[in-house]
Amino acid sequence: xxxxxxxxxRVAVAAALACAPLAAHAETPVKGGTLTAIIQPEPPMxxxxxxxxxxxxxxxxxxxxxxxTYNFDLSPRPSLAKSWEVSADGLTYTxxxxxxxxxxxxxxxxxxxxxxxxxxxxxxTHPRARALFGRAESIEAPDAAxxxxxxxxxxxxxxxxxxxxxxxxxxxxxxxxxxFRANPKNATPIGTGPFMLDKxxxxxxxxxxxxxxxxxxxxxxxxxxxxKIIPDAASRALAxxxxxxxxxxxxxxxxxxxxxxxxxxxxxxxKKGYEFVAPLMWLELNTRVAPLDDKRFRQAMMFAIxxxxxxxxxxxxxxxxxxxxxxxxxxYYDPNVPKYPYDPxxxxxxxxxxxxxxxxxxVRATIKFLPLPYGETWQRLGEYVKQALxxxxxxxxxxxxxxxxxxxxxxxxxxxxxGNFLYQYADPSIGVSRTYLSSNIRxxxxxxxxxxxxxxxxxxxxxxxxxxxxxxxRQEMYSQVQKLIVEDVPVAWMLEMEFPTLLNTRVHDAxxxxxxxxxxxxxxxxxxx
Amino acid sequence: xxxxxxxxxxxxxxxxxxxxxxxxxxxxxxAADLLFPASPWEMAGAPFGRPLADGMLMGTDMLxxxxxxxxxxxxxxxxLIGLASTLAAVxxxxxLGAVAGYYGGRLDDLLMRFTELFQTIPNxxxxxxxxxxFTPSLVSIVVAIALVSWAPLARLVRGEFLSLRSxxxxxxxxxxxxxxxxxxxxxxxxxxxxxxxxxxxxMVATAILLESSLSFLGxxxxxxxxxGFMVGSARxxxxxxxxxxFFPGFAIxxxxxxxxxxxxxxxxxxxxxLRRKRKA
Numbered sequence: 001x002x003x004x005x006x007x008x009x010r011v012a013v014a015a016a017l018a019c020a021p022l023a024a025h026a027e028t029p030v031k032g033g034t035l036t037a038i039i040q041p042e043p044p045m046x047x048x049x050x051x052x053x054x055x056x057x058x059x060x061x062x063x064x065x066x067x068x069t070y071n072f073d074l075s076p077r078p079s080l081a082k083s084w085e086v087s088a089d090g091l092t093y094t095x096x097x098x099x100x101x102x103x104x105x106x107x108x109x110x111x112x113x114x115x116x117x118x119x120x121x122x123x124x125t126h127p128r129a130r131a132l133f134g135r136a137e138s139i140e141a142p143d144a145a146x147x148x149x150x151x152x153x154x155x156x157x158x159x160x161x162x163x164x165x166x167x168x169x170x171x172x173x174x175x176x177x178x179x180f181r182a183n184p185k186n187a188t189p190i191g192t193g194p195f196m197l198d199k200x201x202x203x204x205x206x207x208x209x210x211x212x213x214x215x216x217x218x219x220x221x222x223x224x225x226x227x228k229i230i231p232d233a234a235s236r237a238l239a240x241x242x243x244x245x246x247x248x249x250x251x252x253x254x255x256x257x258x259x260x261x262x263x264x265x266x267x268x269x270x271k272k273g274y275e276f277v278a279p280l281m282w283l284e285l286n287t288r289v290a291p292l293d294d295k296r297f298r299q300a301m302m303f304a305i306x307x308x309x310x311x312x313x314x315x316x317x318x319x320x321x322x323x324x325x326x327x328x329x330x331x332y333y334d335p336n337v338p339k340y341p342y343d344p345x346x347x348x349x350x351x352x353x354x355x356x357x358x359x360x361x362x363v364r365a366t367i368k369f370l371p372l373p374y375g376e377t378w379q380r381l382g383e384y385v386k387q388a389l390x391x392x393x394x395x396x397x398x399x400x401x402x403x404x405x406x407x408x409x410x411x412x413x414x415x416x417x418x419g420n421f422l423y424q425y426a427d428p429s430i431g432v433s434r435t436y437l438s439s440n441i442r443x444x445x446x447x448x449x450x451x452x453x454x455x456x457x458x459x460x461x462x463x464x465x466x467x468x469x470x471x472x473x474r475q476e477m478y479s480q481v482q483k484l485i486v487e488d489v490p491v492a493w494m495l496e497m498e499f500p501t502l503l504n505t506r507v508h509d510a511x512x513x514x515x516x517x518x519x520x521x522x523x524x525x526x527x528x529x
Numbered sequence: 530x531x532x533x534x535x536x537x538x539x540x541x542x543x544x545x546x547x548x549x550x551x552x553x554x555x556x557x558x559x560a561a562d563l564l565f566p567a568s569p570w571e572m573a574g575a576p577f578g579r580p581l582a583d584g585m586l587m588g589t590d591m592l593x594x595x596x597x598x599x600x601x602x603x604x605x606x607x608x609l610i611g612l613a614s615t616l617a618a619v620x621x622x623x624x625l626g627a628v629a630g631y632y633g634g635r636l637d638d639l640l641m642r643f644t645e646l647f648q649t650i651p652n653x654x655x656x657x658x659x660x661x662x663f664t665p666s667l668v669s670i671v672v673a674i675a676l677v678s679w680a681p682l683a684r685l686v687r688g689e690f691l692s693l694r695s696x697x698x699x700x701x702x703x704x705x706x707x708x709x710x711x712x713x714x715x716x717x718x719x720x721x722x723x724x725x726x727x728x729x730x731x732m733v734a735t736a737i738l739l740e741s742s743l744s745f746l747g748x749x750x751x752x753x754x755x756x757g758f759m760v761g762s763a764r765x766x767x768x769x770x771x772x773x774x775f776f777p778g779f780a781i782x783x784x785x786x787x788x789x790x791x792x793x794x795x796x797x798x799x800x801x802x803l804r805r806k807r808k809a
Contacts (some may be wrong), residue, residue, distance in 0.1 A: 313593070379762070380591065380762070
């Protein structure tokens with residue numbers, strides 16, 4: 001209870017959670033409903049171990065499962081593992097598996113499948129799995145229902161890694177000894193989840209049907225799920241409006257349309273279910289380039305930009321003003337950091353102090369801004385930043401590029417300022433430190449420390465915290481590191497992004513965990529018309 | 530001839546209307562800095578302001594920028610790009626067309642195949658590709674539009690030269706010992722000015738439309754306020770705020786209509802046979 005605000009928010013969340021199930025459970029789940037949802041863009045394939053793009057996760061999350069899933073506060077809860085223990089030294093993780101689990105083709109599931117996934121399949125196919133399981137000294141199965149993982153050194157974030165898109169359990173009997181990517185069975189994905197692929201009409205829809213042998217007796221409640229592919233944004237809004245589809249997620253609905261749709265009587269909107277990814281948006285500042293190499297200039301930028309305007313007028317209220325490098329829904333967030341309220345006078349004072357006096361045309365310095373080419377909302381951000389910094393005498397020249405060009409320029413440090421956002425994956429040692437560690441200044445690698453930021457104390461704290469078993473000590477280190485980074489402003493944090501999930505009022509118990517729409521939907525149900 | 534021409538042009542009511550519209554647009558473009566001294570990017574009012582609210586004639590856009598100011602400053606960009614790219618296209622088209630038509634033979638074949646190369650690629654696709662490669666800026670947009678617009682003009686000028694070069698006055702000039710360059714520019718070119726002027730006036734209109742389409746797609750110069758950009762950025766909020774698209778869209782419509790009317794009028798006025806028919 002160091003922080004009353006956070007505590008109050010938790011209480012509020014808990015209260016809301018307590019009330020929501022009450023309202024829902026007033027009605028008992030009805031079996032046999034059909035859910036229709038938007039999927040956009042069309043996923044390239046549905047084998048989660050081979051592809052983890054956002055739309056793949058949403059569909060394949062119903063087909064595959066991992067050992068755990070996560071509550072809204074990111075604490076683990078059972079999935080294929082019914083219980084788990086972490087040894088006191090933080091080195092040994094023991095998972096006990098559910099019993100009576102069968103693959104979609106009827107073959108029994110066992111600890112052998114888990115070993116195959118963690119040791120063979122995922123390290124070969126998954127971008128993050130090799131580093132993750134590289135931390136393991138050994139991965140063993142003492143019996144068919146137990147998996148024991150021994151780490152080389154403590155890594156408390158390890159328990160956050162057993163989410164379905166990070167570590168989906170793949171069937172050993174289907175893939176062992178084959179070329180994983182060319183396996184003909186990839187067309188008919190076989191998982192342990194509550195839904196099985198029935199039909200995929202390319203360009204039109206994907207139909208999943210209930211798995212009759214699902215290990216949770218009596219579930220799923222839904223008879224089937226249709227994922228409809230609707231490429232046009234206006235058509236998606238219309239389909240939700242008139243009830244053709246019952247669910248949209250992520251960026252399916254344009255920000256300016258969300259408030260209008262959320263008000264309709266047949267729709268509800270929730271921003272929950274994105275805590276695991278927890279995207280944070282910022283302006284990436286190339287600290288190798290003058291005048292961005294001066295901390296005072298970067299602080300002046302923070303004071304000169306009205307981030308409430310950015311949230312309300314550009315993102316139409318979807319987001320929270322960010323306080324620093326860790327998203328407030330990610331673990332070890334600390335709000336007690338230096339604050340940068342909108343204060344152009346302070347910005348001017350800092351620029352004056354630096355000796356950047358306005359020239360004859362009122363310009364103190366000129367910088368270039370490369371907006372993220374992900375649509376016009378990001379373009380608006382560029383236009384706003386240009387005006388806001390123009391007011392304090394910093395001229396901004398807008399550049400433009402396409403998505404591929406942007407990636408190349410970001411990775412190769414070819415920018416002054418650019419917009420960006422990164423997922424945090426529940427724990428700072430997974431999704432936050434990669435942006436600020438000086439060891440992660442790697443030319444040519446996207447989403448690394450492209451700013452060229454180096455602070456030895458920040459490096460030390462991040463490295464120590466990643467190995468610290470004691471949660472209180474970890475929090476202390478992360479609190480310190482947040483203060484240091486916020487003081488240095490290596491990136492200008494804008495918003496903690498929020499995504500809206502719009503659901504038809506007939507849909508119940510869909511968003512119940514921190515992975516939201518990527519959850520299995522074993523508990524989801526649809527009430528009759 | 531001159532009085533005749535003006536007379537014929539003035540008789541065409543549409544042409545006069547077009548001239549009035551384009552004149553007004555030019556005036557607004559010239560006076561933009563006086564009418565709206567602040568930058569059109571300046572967030573001058575509350576976002577989503579309706580027309581006439583807060584003293585904003587045409588309302589504000591989603592970031593609170595004055596639409597009237599954007600329309601006035603956008604006129605500059607549109608006219609600038611329209612005129613500059615047309616001038617460049619005319620220069621290329623006339624030069625290649627004149628050389629091909631005057632000399633004929635192998636050179637003609639070569640130049641015309643080259644011209645056809647540009648004619649076979651859809652204009653807009655080529656513009657998009659060129660601008661995307663050279664990154665959007667006023668210069669790259671002018672160059673791209675000029676590059677896709679000169680081909681039809683080159684063919685037109687070649688045709689005129691082919692028919693004029695066998696006329697007596699050209700034969701006479703050759704007999705007098707005038708050089709090729711003199712004959713091309715002093716003798717033949719002045720005699721085919723009328724179709725060039727007519728098609729150039731229409732090219733300005735096409736260039737303005739091309740620039741607007743580019744900006745609409747987000748391929749405009751990100752530092753220049755233009756009509757196409759205003760329509761493109763506001764189309765997503767059309768259901769909430771019609772005025773953001775309407776005023777710049779209407780400005781495009783009026784300007785292009787005005788230029789087309791002028792082009793029609795010039796065509797009629799330059800074409801003596803048509804003129805006589807009207808008189809009769």
